[in-house]
Amino acid sequence: MVQASSVEIRKVNKFYGPFQALTDIDLSIPPGKVTCLIGPSGSGKSTLLRCINFLEEYDSGEVLIDGQMIGYDAPGKKMSGRKLREMRRGIGMVFQQFNLWPHMTAQENVAEGLIRVRGLPKAEAASRAAEALRKVGLADRMANHPARLSGGQQQRVAIARAIAMEPKLMLFDEPTSALDPELVGEVLTVMKTLASEGMTMVVVTHEMGFAAHVADQVAFMEAGELVAVDAPSRILHQPEDARIQSFLRTYHERNAF
Amino acid sequence: MFSIPTFLESFGPLAMAARFTLLVSGLGIALGLVIGALVCACALSKSRGLRRFAAIWVSFLRGVPLLVQLLLMYYLLPVVGISIPALAAAVITVGICASAYISEIWRGAIGALPPGQSEAAEAIGMAPGTIWTRIVLPQAVVMSLPALVNELILLVKASSLVSMVGIMEVTRASQAQAATTFRPLEVYLAAACIYLAINLCLAGIGRWLEHKAAV
Numbered sequence: 001m002v003q004a005s006s007v008e009i010r011k012v013n014k015f016y017g018p019f020q021a022l023t024d025i026d027l028s029i030p031p032g033k034v035t036c037l038i039g040p041s042g043s044g045k046s047t048l049l050r051c052i053n054f055l056e057e058y059d060s061g062e063v064l065i066d067g068q069m070i071g072y073d074a075p076g077k078k079m080s081g082r083k084l085r086e087m088r089r090g091i092g093m094v095f096q097q098f099n100l101w102p103h104m105t106a107q108e109n110v111a112e113g114l115i116r117v118r119g120l121p122k123a124e125a126a127s128r129a130a131e132a133l134r135k136v137g138l139a140d141r142m143a144n145h146p147a148r149l150s151g152g153q154q155q156r157v158a159i160a161r162a163i164a165m166e167p168k169l170m171l172f173d174e175p176t177s178a179l180d181p182e183l184v185g186e187v188l189t190v191m192k193t194l195a196s197e198g199m200t201m202v203v204v205t206h207e208m209g210f211a212a213h214v215a216d217q218v219a220f221m222e223a224g225e226l227v228a229v230d231a232p233s234r235i236l237h238q239p240e241d242a243r244i245q246s247f248l249r250t251y252h253e254r255n256a257f
Numbered sequence: 258m259f260s261i262p263t264f265l266e267s268f269g270p271l272a273m274a275a276r277f278t279l280l281v282s283g284l285g286i287a288l289g290l291v292i293g294a295l296v297c298a299c300a301l302s303k304s305r306g307l308r309r310f311a312a313i314w315v316s317f318l319r320g321v322p323l324l325v326q327l328l329l330m331y332y333l334l335p336v337v338g339i340s341i342p343a344l345a346a347a348v349i350t351v352g353i354c355a356s357a358y359i360s361e362i363w364r365g366a367i368g369a370l371p372p373g374q375s376e377a378a379e380a381i382g383m384a385p386g387t388i389w390t391r392i393v394l395p396q397a398v399v400m401s402l403p404a405l406v407n408e409l410i411l412l413v414k415a416s417s418l419v420s421m422v423g424i425m426e427v428t429r430a431s432q433a434q435a436a437t438t439f440r441p442l443e444v445y446l447a448a449a450c451i452y453l454a455i456n457l458c459l460a461g462i463g464r465w466l467e468h469k470a471a472v
């Protein structure tokens with residue numbers, strides 16, 4: 001069992017110039033649970049996810065990780081870089097485009113944070129990196145550079161890079177969207193294992209099957225607003241809101257042939 | 258008639274002069290790399306003043322011909338009471354001129370890195386300085402290698418301009434040689450061979466470095 005964080009999002013607003021990307025978002029993410037964020041393209045899912053580790057700065061409201069606000073010491077007063085980095089150490093993130101460092105091997109990618117952020121000796125970092133890579137099924141690919149790995153393998157390295165830091169919360173931004181269909185399964189399997197170990201996970205996804213079977217709650221966003229948060233079955237099978245119905249209709253049409 | 262002996266004999270004096278060609282372009286690029294890194298840091302800094310300074314530095318040095326810069330330096334230094342050997346003045350001018358191009362090469366390479374590269378590092382709590390030295394610079398340097406080699410080759414050729422301020426490099430030496438032997442064709446052909454040999458070596462070293470740096 002990993003120690004798991006909770007996230008409390010309160011009245012969060014985010015602007016890009018005059019454009020409001022997030023409007024009064026309220027969302028509770030309980031510890032050890034999987035929350036899926038779904039919604040049409042441009043609805044603000046990534047923006048909201050990136051506010052949780054402050055890669056994106058929200059303009060007002062609060063994002064609390066285990067009760068502590070991230071990014072600001074008090075509303076309007078930015079937190080120091082050191083303090084922000086301290087908080088980020090407990091939050092892993094996995095990106096749509098993997099974002100592995102191409103000049104390092106798989107093992108070096110995973111060990112880098114352990115050495116440069118956690119300050120572990122190189123040998124220990126290497127053995128922990130090897131362990132994390134074993135966990136995602138890549139024990140035999142540790143010496144490969146990212147360019148020599150398939151998309152699915154690269155994404156698993158990225159997951160290993162995040163979990164090696166022993167986070168208490170994991171954020172996923174469409175982790176399987178850049179993958180060929182036959183490689184999606186291997187990544188979802190790793191994510192399911194993490195979920196079953198009790199990791200708090202927030203997952204932006206278009207994989208409705210994953211949302212239906214793994215999520216504890218599903219949040220639906222549209223046009224910068226959080227339309228509904230509920231159990232997966234209630235959002236995906238009996239949605240009351242017309243916007244969700246229309247989104248799911250489009251989704252099913254696209255996936256039918 | 259083309260005189261093969263004159264052609265071959267020209268290589269002696271021209272090879273001596275090539276030392277200055279190599280010295281001016283080698284020291285010039287070294288200086289250019291250092292100043293270029295500083296100017297690039299200014300161009301990317303948060304301070305508007307520094308960014309402005311970098312922009313002016315680059316546009317002036319790229320907008321004025323190197324020959325004019327050399328002559329300016331040559332006549333300006335005595336006026337402000339600085340007396341340094343012509344060779345040093347030439348190296349400094351070449352270095353300053355190269356710094357403008359090199360800073361742009363680096364700015365381009367750094368800008369070409371996908372933002373996700375540093376975001377992935379930020380997300381695990383890596384400090385900005387570490388992100389620069391471990392993630393951004395190693396990739397930017399490799400990406401900029403072909404452009405840097407190209408710049409160095411241009412510099413070797415441009416170093417012929419320092420003959421105008423009295424330095425006996427390959428071009429100037431071949432002019433002198435041509436005047437004494439009355440055999441310009443043979444002498445200039447030898448000069449061309451020397452430039453070509455230097456630049457083929459540089460291109461080869463560049464390819465070798467790129468190959469080594471590629472993963």
Ligand SMILES: Nc1ncnc2c1ncn2[C@@H]1O[C@H](COP(=O)(O)OP(=O)(O)OP(=O)(O)O)[C@@H](O)[C@H]1O
Binds near residue numbers: 016021047
């Ligand atoms: N840096 C930015 N500057 C200006 N507008 C932005 C920026 N980033 C995002 N936006 C806008 O904010 C809105 C929300 O974007 P976001 O990336 O969060 O959407 P999303 O729900 O993740 O969409 P997708 O499913 O396509 O990834 C979009 O309209 C987008 O155009």
Ligand SMILES: [Mg+2]
Binds near residue numbers: 045046047173174
């Ligand atoms: Mg997105």
